[in-house]
Amino acid sequence: MSEVSISDYLLTHLERGGGVPMNRQLYGLLRDGILGGAMLPGLRVPPSRALAVDLAVSRNTVTYAYDQLIAEGYLEARTGDGTYVADTEPDVARLPAAAGDAAEAAESSLLSGRGERLLSGTGASSAQWGAFMPGIPDITRFPNEVWSKLQARHWRRIAPGLLTYGDGAGYQPLREAIAGHLRTARSVNCTAEQVIVTSGTHQSIQLASTLLGEMGDTAWIEDPCYWGTRNVIRSSGLAPLPLPVDEEGMQMPEEALRTPPRFIFVTPSHQYPLGPVMSLARRRLLLEYAARNQVWVIEDDYDSEFRYSGPPLASLQGLDSHERVIYLGTFSKTLFPGLRIGFMVVPSALASRFARANAELFRDGQSFLHAVLADFMHEGHFSSHVRKMRQLYAERLACLQAAIHTELGGIALPSGGDAGLHLALGLPAGANDTAISQAAKSRGILTRPLSAYYAEPSSARPGLMLGYAAVPTERIPVLFGQLAEEIRGQLCHSDTHT
């Protein structure tokens, strides 16, 4: 292309009266000409005045395009000598030969192996709201006027400290409120200095895994367990070893005890997803074992604020006298999941290191949100909300249990209803819980198949996870009736075909 043919090329391609301004079009056409190789390095472009005349545009239009192209390195202005196409073409000879057919390789291996594994497991559901989605509190009862008022109070004259990066451990008054709550309600031994505020249990697990474990270290997990625990520890490079759960919680067979792991992840107050409480004998064995073998015990106490039968049970952390327990909690169940605020209690000796590591790995902030939550707790709204919800959820639980008895008595058995926001509905051996869950979903009823929570498919028991906390009490009988119909139909169907 020559100087003259540049004018011609531009004249042919400029769209007058279109949506794109002339200067942007000019820039784009010249850029494409250079990148495509039509305008070779060293070519002189027409002087802006001449090109403006040729194209019948203002000279500003041309200089805007030229300036932009010069700034980005497509053109270079040589003083007193005009403007030239710069030499930016990659020297292909410098590049090593491609390993194979690039397009094909790219197609077949977009994700890494660990990326594929991450996506292959059970996990986050695409639907997050509706009967009987497990793990969701009744967010329509959240006192949003109170929250909004506290929020407005902070934002009216927001302190700069609430808008910049925060302390790695979280906003101090929130740490104090959390420590106070945990001491009273969960018998956790802690001061505010041991509390690290995180964006939820996933972050808490990742922080503990990274700071305390090496790549390849073993972590015992309960089987079945929460999918997030499995995903995060695996993606942190730990090797999970699933141990079966019975009515006393995680089993610890002799064989496993012989090789101490680096971590033991447990849900002692309300095993997730099945529901049993870890027995005292097993708690004491676990703590003694952890102390003797320098094992870190990660206690995930995700929903124990809601206990319906008998007095609340003390945390495992409160029983530990060797500082081997790291306690995890969350506001996802007590307030609302979208808040994304969780917390961990770490041994004093580790507290400042966890705070620093949290800042290094995740940066930190949202103090403006921490401050609102701290006020919400200090002013008593948190306890009062939990108290009210406990009463409401107990009523809904009873209603669901009655509906199960009426509709499926003798066929399906609920368990884990002493606490939390869900129960596990055990189905007869051989039932295909995945098929039932899918069929129910097509009728607009959300459940999760219990078998999907197991790491060892051979030990998986069929069942359905049913959340009742967010379902209006009066709707429970009808909705469960529909689900029961589906269950009976599927069980019957599989009976006739096997």
Place this chain on the structure above:
Amino acid sequence: MSEVSISDYLLTHLERGGGVPMNRQLYGLLRDGILGGAMLPGLRVPPSRALAVDLAVSRNTVTYAYDQLIAEGYLEARTGDGTYVADTEPDVARLPAAAGDAAEAAESSLLSGRGERLLSGTGASSAQWGAFMPGIPDITRFPNEVWSKLQARHWRRIAPGLLTYGDGAGYQPLREAIAGHLRTARSVNCTAEQVIVTSGTHQSIQLASTLLGEMGDTAWIEDPCYWGTRNVIRSSGLAPLPLPVDEEGMQMPEEALRTPPRFIFVTPSHQYPLGPVMSLARRRLLLEYAARNQVWVIEDDYDSEFRYSGPPLASLQGLDSHERVIYLGTFSKTLFPGLRIGFMVVPSALASRFARANAELFRDGQSFLHAVLADFMHEGHFSSHVRKMRQLYAERLACLQAAIHTELGGIALPSGGDAGLHLALGLPAGANDTAISQAAKSRGILTRPLSAYYAEPSSARPGLMLGYAAVPTERIPVLFGQLAEEIRGQLCHSDTHT
């Protein structure tokens, strides 16, 4: 201990008129007696009526304590036969012998090796607000009344969908607003479907590293570079390979080109921390190389909305025609750091997988916050704020450059001031920038030593990172005067001693 001596033990230890309620005290004393071994398994505890008489407390007090201890498994009620201490003592014989002196081992190795490495690097500063902290925008200028109003509008009648777990990719209207901004302002080729909202660049990097890379894969990083990039990719199991930076950006020597890495992390618009723009020739070489060798290019475009000299430069992503670039951005610099909202633009073929993986690894939510930000952008407050701040920061930059010239002309040379919120002040070879930074800190002036950003200590150049965006213009000459005094003093001091 016998039934009678239990009464005696309790009588001796109960504190009457103290702060702790009698029923809690009774619970605690019995629990300690059992855990400490004074009350052995199989021991029968006195009937509640009898014990209440012995202790002169109400029977309710005793039954409360007994019920709690039964619920937690310390005691067991045998129907028609009274209440006994349960056998919960760990069978120590089952436990393997401890590997060595437990206490000593625990003391010496609280953190894992990777935990220690994480904490040993340069990183998040404990002070986050004040002259001349780099990377902080002027948060006192943030239009908090506008924000507060938008926030109140959502919270008055908050939609349940904004409070529960969110879509893994973020709130749809926010994704649309971000895509619109990026197309116009950063020449990024994207639709809303390619935008994944994250909690910031750290999370974006972790997501890309985990999904696209295996443990041990090589990642080229710029040397010097942002400490967070180095920390996060290392903690994700990648092996960083630092490549030196010159005035055209990251260098790519023949030797490095011969072994293609899995990732190349670059800051092409405004190299962090030194400031040069990556040249077009190098951009084209990089993209060609990435396409031929299936390398993922991670473009961190952290502060390019603020460009002061010449027109804004197009993103690297916009130049890529092989879908090898993942673009990262953040609101930390344009709005405020504590917001913790960032975003990434991924190739269309990967978008749904990134969204799912984000939910799996981090859970997700804060749609209530995304919704406010989406409104803030759609209603034009975002662009107007950026425009105002660009003008303000340009003024402050000029003021700082003048102060540098006045105070340290010929001694120290600023660079990287074409864009962003900071400049790098180069100091004479041999200057101890860490000592200068510490001395300045003791005078209340915050800087970061440039040498700390280098992975290769041998190639580190001394200098100071100076943030000017958050310093009131009229204070800059005085404050920089104080810093210059410290610099001159330290340089002089090191002259006389070497």
